[in-house]
Amino acid sequence: MKPVTKEQLAGLASLVGATREQEINCSECAVFAAEFAERQLAGLPLDETLAKVEDHLAVCPECREEMLLLRRVLESGN
């Protein structure tokens, strides 16, 4: 069996990177949070980016908390 080459390792790393790229981080979530909350309140469908926000909220309690606060502000503004 041949040893793993640097090229193979780089290939693996980029595969992992590609999977991670599809998820958004907290600061990206914050950028789209207002639009996400407005759409949800209006009952509008989520686009691909906002679906990622939803995915992030499912795994990130901090952003979920931010979203709750944001929704409270939006709801009280009506």
Ligand SMILES: [Zn+2]
């Ligand atoms: Zn987050």
